[in-house]
Amino acid sequence: MNTSIDARAISQAIVAAHGLRFGTNTPAAISAGRFSSDEPVYRGAKQACTALGFIEIDAECLARAWRAQTVRTGAFDANQWPETPADFGMRAFPPTERADAFAPCPQRLGLYAVLPDAQWVGRMARAGVPTVQLRFKSDDAAATEREVHAAVDAVRGTAALLFINDHWQVAIAAGAYGVHLGQEDLDALAPAQVQQIRDAGLRLGVSTHGYAEMVRADAVSPSYIAMGAVYPTTLKKMATAPQGVARLAAYARLLRGYSQVGIGGIDAVRLPEVRATGVGSVAVVRALVAAEDPEAAAAQWMAAMGAASA
Structure with missing residues (x-):
């Protein structure tokens, strides 16, 4: 394709x-x-x-x-x-100046580690990873609540910004920095619930996989927009083909008022061409947790991102 x-x-x-x-x-x-x-x-x-x-x-x-x-x-x-937001029906840019904008996050979130549990969150936060996300998968509400609170505790004393995947109500109660939602999660929320997240001061990140979903995400003026999958990934079945760096660059130009995260199949070899698109952050899932020495891998990734920025 x-x-x-x-x-x-x-x-x-x-x-x-x-x-x-x-x-x-x-x-x-x-x-x-x-x-x-x-x-x-x-x-x-x-x-x-x-x-x-x-x-x-x-x-x-x-x-x-x-x-x-x-x-x-x-x-x-x-x-x-x-590449003009108004041509896509988006409201005035920059989105941070809108009355309904979510609290801002850094324009460049740096290395963004998506992690399976609180222990990993704490480990990578202590390793200096600037942005971490808890993606805890469980149908046990009590276990989820414990894990979210544990993740919030785990980043205390570090500079890491913690986003909670999906569980926005627990994230509010635990005092997390932000929450990350997929398109289906966002669509499932009533406007009052979106406002509840906004009023709590949490930052909001939203996953997108193409132009239509970017327009949908922009409607709630989130703190950042994630764009992918850039390359083939086996982590989950995608509704769209891999976007590639040419499309990613066009997305980055369209959404230049947002903090942006590229995700999906990105490895150290592909990192420079992803960063060349102007995207300010790269999310990784298995690159750290599957590494033989995760702390060393994190240091290498952060050094590579710094070199790509330079």
Whole structure:
């Protein structure tokens, strides 16, 4: 599956299907704001994005953004991939200035370790890992509560920022730094529950896997947005193909007002090209817990990230 970002491929598809060429003025029907699925920009972009391997909801999102860009500029520009938040229906940037913005976190979260239990959280926090996430999987509510509280205790006295995956109510009660939610977790929350997390002062991170989910995440003005999977991963079944660094770079430009985290299949060899996209943090899952010497591995990762930034 093609994971490239190719504005020229979009323009060629539009030209081939509908004859709208580079630099042409916006058709009157589009300028007037009347939307039709037969409009050349929308239809050609939708066809081309689908051919490039974007899933249906992302191809739709991009086609509408390409149309909005054409309306805004007054002409179809074959060289400009949509990267203006307003063209995707997002509100004013930077999101930190919105009235409903979650508390901010550092723009660069650095090495972000996703860890299975409180013991690992404490171990990596003491090793100097700047951002840690407790991803504790259990159907036992009491065990989950104990583990979250233990993780909060484990980072005390360190500089590590602790995010709790999913269990937002326990995270509030335990006084965690933040909570991380997947798309399904976010969709399951009522607006009042989202506001409860916001009012508690917790930072919010949201997972995304393409344009449509980024627009959904932006609607709640989170503290950071995670983008992936960048490369193939066997940790869980993904609804989308690996995004690749070309798409990741485009996502980073679109979401440049956010703290950003790249995740999924990233190893030390691939790290420089991921960091070159402008993403300020890289999340790892097994790179530390599966290492023979996790503390040494953490030190190597942090040194490599520092070198990539330089």
